[in-house]
Amino acid sequence: RTPDGLKDVHTISSFHLFKSAIKKRCGTDQMYLDFQEYFERDGVVKLFIKGKWICLISDPIIVKNMLLRPDTFPKLDLKEYSPICSRHLGVNVVHSNGDIWKRYRRVCNPAFKIIPVHFFVETGLKLMNVLERIDNKPIEVMDLMQRFTLDALGKTAFGFDFNNLEDPNNPYVTTYNDLLKKLINCIIYLMKLLKININLLLLEKSNGDLLELMINACEDQNNANLTDVELRHNLSIFMFAGHETTADALSTLLYLLAVHKDIQQKAREEVMGILGDSSTPSAEQLKSLKYINMLIYENLRMYPSVPIFSLRKLSEDLKCKNSIIPAGTAIGIYPYGIHHSPTLWENPEKFIPERFENKNLENLEFYGFGGGSRMCLGNNFSLIEQRILYVNMNFHWLLIAYIKMD
Numbered sequence: 001r002t003p004d005g006l007k008d009v010h011t012i013s014s015f016h017l018f019k020s021a022i023k024k025r026c027g028t029d030q031m032y033l034d035f036q037e038y039f040e041r042d043g044v045v046k047l048f049i050k051g052k053w054i055c056l057i058s059d060p061i062i063v064k065n066m067l068l069r070p071d072t073f074p075k076l077d078l079k080e081y082s083p084i085c086s087r088h089l090g091v092n093v094v095h096s097n098g099d100i101w102k103r104y105r106r107v108c109n110p111a112f113k114i115i116p117v118h119f120f121v122e123t124g125l126k127l128m129n130v131l132e133r134i135d136n137k138p139i140e141v142m143d144l145m146q147r148f149t150l151d152a153l154g155k156t157a158f159g160f161d162f163n164n165l166e167d168p169n170n171p172y173v174t175t176y177n178d179l180l181k182k183l184i185n186c187i188i189y190l191m192k193l194l195k196i197n198i199n200l201l202l203l204e205k206s207n208g209d210l211l212e213l214m215i216n217a218c219e220d221q222n223n224a225n226l227t228d229v230e231l232r233h234n235l236s237i238f239m240f241a242g243h244e245t246t247a248d249a250l251s252t253l254l255y256l257l258a259v260h261k262d263i264q265q266k267a268r269e270e271v272m273g274i275l276g277d278s279s280t281p282s283a284e285q286l287k288s289l290k291y292i293n294m295l296i297y298e299n300l301r302m303y304p305s306v307p308i309f310s311l312r313k314l315s316e317d318l319k320c321k322n323s324i325i326p327a328g329t330a331i332g333i334y335p336y337g338i339h340h341s342p343t344l345w346e347n348p349e350k351f352i353p354e355r356f357e358n359k360n361l362e363n364l365e366f367y368g369f370g371g372g373s374r375m376c377l378g379n380n381f382s383l384i385e386q387r388i389l390y391v392n393m394n395f396h397w398l399l400i401a402y403i404k405m406d
């Protein structure tokens with residue numbers, strides 16, 4: 001039965017979801033196209049999933065308010081909607097609330113202050129070598145980008161080389177992929193497989209990766225210590241939050257560049273103009289790639305890698321345009337709906353990087369990296385990784401659209 005407060009909220013029926021799944025039309029983008037009228041009219045729709053009503057919110061004013069008041073709209077306990085994930089990822093910086101979240105965020109923050117650009121450059125060059133070898137054949141972009149981001153993250157997070165680019169069939173990679181497919185959030189198993197023992201690593205390494213920086217932060221007198229288990233859960237969530245998100249973003253932008261040759265050319269001219277003959281950019285050069293930056297944001301607007309944020313729980317009734325959603329309801333913030341709203345963006349379905357020219361992101365209805373105090377911890381990390389990849393790609397390759405229809 002629908003709770004009284006949700007009766008006026010339009011329902012995306014289970015039958016519709018089932019039908020879309022069969023027709024392979026079940027992405028968050030398709031959901032928006034099918035229900036745009038209701039998202040625009042009410043700013044909210046509801047779905048019944050796993051015995052629970054979930055409201056998807058795309059009203060920009062409500063979303064802003066929710067992100068600015070995380071105590072009133074805390075993250076839903078992971079155990080409530082995914083006991084399996086909760087068993088493997090425990091309580092971590094993405095899924096915790098209140099004082100526990102503040103403690104994790106304090107320890108994790110310094111690890112993201114220094115981004116090890118050289119790891120990205122090295123991995124980017126490795127990718128170019130792999131591409132050279134598959135000369136003139138079509139490329140499965142998503143697969144390649146996932147291999148790139150896994151290698152980059154393995155090195156930057158805990159100094160481990162998965163070597164996925166050179167050897168995608170090695171046991172670490174196949175295990176990671178198998179488990180990821182089966183369990184989605186399986187990284188913790190992998191960590192066990194790699195026999196990662198935090199104390200042991202501490203003795204052995206001096207690479208300046210996220211793990212080491214987090215351990216240093218734990219030793220800081222102003223920070224409460226994390227136990228080994230807490231540290232492991234937080235590293236696992238970095239793998240989960242940082243691998244596919246960036247791979248998705250890289251894939252969709254390469255696709256967009258391949259389709260929009262004029263924009264690709266403009267991007268190439270910027271890269272050549274700033275880098276000259278060198279394909280290994282410095283931090284300063286990366287910062288001055290203004291057009292590449294615009295491309296990255298416009299891509300994340302069109303195809304947000306996190307199209308629905310982790311669920312929140314209402315601790316008070318929520319007034320929407322045409323309904324009052326009762327306290328206790330699970331809420332999914334739906335940035336895809338905001339990013340594609342014709343009321344908020346002119347020609348939202350068009351790829352126009354110039355929208356972001358000289359714009360302050362805070363004044364735009366842009367939630368590619370979330371917002372408020374729960375904003376993405378790895379946004380800078382990912383932006384640098386993406387810039388390096390595009391620099392390399394633009395330098396060596398002309399992208400040509402090849403779309404496989406299946």
Ligand code: HEM
Nearest residue numbers: 094241242245246249305306309310369370376377378382
């Ligand atoms: C294109 C790449 C990425 C995108 C689009 C992205 C997007 C997001 C978004 C939208 C959120 C907010 C989710 C919410 O409020 O429920 C988030 C949070 C987070 N992201 Fe990312 N992310 C990316 C890459 C990364 C990377 C590379 C890392 C780490 C290595 C990372 C770590 C995190 C963490 C730890 C949080 C939780 C922050 C908190 O709650 O305090 N992300 N990300």
